[in-house]
Amino acid sequence: MSTTAVTSPIDEVKTTPWSGGRSPFSVEYGKMMMWFFLLSDAFTFSSLLIAYGALRFSSSSWPAADLVFQSVPGMIEHGAPLVFVGIMTFILIMSSVTMVLGVEAGHRGARKEVSMWLILTIIGGFMFLGCQALEWTHLHEEGFWWSRIPDAHALREVFREGEPVSTTYAHQFANLFFTITGFHGFHVFSGVIINIIILVNVLAGTYDRRGSYLMVEKVGLYWHFVDLVWVFVFTFFYLV
Amino acid sequence: MSSETQHTDHHDHAEHETMTRKKIWQVFFILLGITVVEFIVALVLVPKGILPLSFANPIYIGLTIWKAFWIVAYFMHLKFEKPGLMYSLGIPVIFIVGLILVLTNESHHWVDLRL
Numbered sequence: 628m629s630t631t632a633v634t635s636p637i638d639e640v641k642t643t644p645w646s647g648g649r650s651p652f653s654v655e656y657g658k659m660m661m662w663f664f665l666l667s668d669a670f671t672f673s674s675l676l677i678a679y680g681a682l683r684f685s686s687s688s689w690p691a692a693d694l695v696f697q698s699v700p701g702m703i704e705h706g707a708p709l710v711f712v713g714i715m716t717f718i719l720i721m722s723s724v725t726m727v728l729g730v731e732a733g734h735r736g737a738r739k740e741v742s743m744w745l746i747l748t749i750i751g752g753f754m755f756l757g758c759q760a761l762e763w764t765h766l767h768e769e770g771f772w773w774s775r776i777p778d779a780h781a782l783r784e785v786f787r788e789g790e791p792v793s794t795t796y797a798h799q800f801a802n803l804f805f806t807i808t809g810f811h812g813f814h815v816f817s818g819v820i821i822n823i824i825i826l827v828n829v830l831a832g833t834y835d836r837r838g839s840y841l842m843v844e845k846v847g848l849y850w851h852f853v854d855l856v857w858v859f860v861f862t863f864f865y866l867v
Numbered sequence: 868m869s870s871e872t873q874h875t876d877h878h879d880h881a882e883h884e885t886m887t888r889k890k891i892w893q894v895f896f897i898l899l900g901i902t903v904v905e906f907i908v909a910l911v912l913v914p915k916g917i918l919p920l921s922f923a924n925p926i927y928i929g930l931t932i933w934k935a936f937w938i939v940a941y942f943m944h945l946k947f948e949k950p951g952l953m954y955s956l957g958i959p960v961i962f963i964v965g966l967i968l969v970l971t972n973e974s975h976h977w978v979d980l981r982l
Contacts, residue, residue, distance in 0.1 A: 644951070652952040659952070666956055673963040681970040685977035693909070709909060716902055724895045727942050731886055844944075851942045855935055862931040866909050867924050 661845045665852045668814075672856050675810065676863055679803045688790040690800045692865050695769075695785045700761040712865050715758045716857065719815075722751025723854040726822075730847045733840025738829060741843060745826040748850065752819035759812050763805070771801045804864060811860050814853050821846050885947055894941045901934050 644651040652659060683689050693708035700711065729744030770777030776797040777785075786792045825846050834840045908926055912918040918926075940946040945953055 644949070652949045652955075654948065654952060662952070662956055666959055669960075670962065673966065677963075677966050677970050680967075681974040681977070684971065685974035685981065687981070709906065713902075713906060717899075720895065720898050720902070723938070723942055724891060727886060727891050728888065731888060731891065734885065848943055851938055854942075855938045858931055858934050858938070862905075862927050866905060866927045 655841055658841065658845050658848070661848050665848060668852065669856075672810070672859070675803075675807050676859060679807060679863065682799050682803065686793070686796045686799070688786055688793050689796055690785040691787045691790075692867075694787065695766070695771075695800075696762075696865060698765060700765045709865055711758065711762065712861060715755055715762075716861055718751055718755045718758065719854050719857050722748045722755070723851055725751060726847050726850045730840075730844050733834070733843040736835070736840065738832065738835055741840060742826060742829045745822055745829060745843070749819055749822050749826065752815055752822065752850075755815055756812065756819070759808065759815075763808075766804075771804070773802055773805050774798060776801055807860060808864070811853070811856055814856065818846075818850050818853050821849065886941060886944065890941065894937055897937055898934055901930050901937075905930055 644653075650656075650659075654662075696712060697706060697708040698704050698711065699707050699714075703710070725744045725747040729741050729748060732740035732744060766772075770781055776782060776794060779792070782792055782794070782797055785797070825842055828834060828842065829840075834842060905927060908918060908923055913920060913923050945956065
């Protein structure tokens with residue numbers, strides 16, 4: 628309450644961000660709600676990942692990532708640990724970049740550029756989903772599925788030398804892997820669908836008429852969040 | 868009160884600086900670089916025995932959080948938002964840290980139960 632010409636302090640109009648009359652965060656309502664939705668989604672994903680961590684931490688043996696994931700489906704059958712997931716990670720980071728370039732073009736109101744970047748983002752999303760489908764198919768052929776594991780001989784192959792082979796922990800691994808990557812993949816799928824809807828609107832000129840490409844920014848937030856979750860899924864399933 | 872106003876004014880200034888195409892590619896190469904380091908650790912340093920697994924895991928987690936920071940701060944633009952929004956989104960992450968602590972502690976007891 629610094630300088631004012633008003634005699635009584637009660638009559639004084641406060642102009643601080645929290646004095647009302649305007650958004651203290653200077654963020655449009657929908658964008659703020661997207662942020663808080665993503666926070667709640669972060670809680671869901673962390674619950675899944677932390678449960679996975681706790682189960683794995685308390686087990687005496689666990690299928691080793693570089694033994695389970697050592698094929699590039701359709702190309703290399705064995706001996707290429709983490710290569711395929713590396714490609715998937717690259718695709719997703721790349722599609723995050725095209726999305727943020729689309730948002731940047733939206734700030735300039737460049738409709739053609741926005742639609743081009745959105746198309747590339749959608750292609751990236753489909754490529755990631757395709758890779759995940761291949762990965763799932765491969766694991767399914769190996770014998771892994773929800774509450775299903777390979778036979779004893781094949782199971783020996785996914786445990787590290789010297790570690791006891793455990794059907795219980797192999798079951799836990801299979802269930803957690805398909806549940807968590809499935810939940811993430813479902814997010815990618817929804818993201819692709821939402822991106823397509825936004826692309827249709829961009830092409831129809833909806834945001835030019837509205838005078839703002841803020842919707843592209845909002846779906847961009849969702850898309851980056853999907854990338855963010857993958858960074859964690861990648862670390863905890865494939866590296867640790 | 869006046870300090871808050873100053874703070875906001877300062878931030879209004881910062882709001883104008885936003886993501887340029889140069890910055891976007893810069894962040895991309897940082898993310899790519901961190902991922903490459905993770906792969907070097909996983910495919911070269913650990914199998915050759917240069918780095919024991921007990922060291923590698925904290926490195927992975929540290930690098931992952933570092934990547935998460937770059938994505939949230941720059942791609943999701945949070946660095947350029949008002950401090951109020953940053954705190955309202957950042958502080959609830961304490962709940963996640965809490966769950967990690969609780970379940971890590973809990974899983975110690977599961978080890979005994981599983982014997």
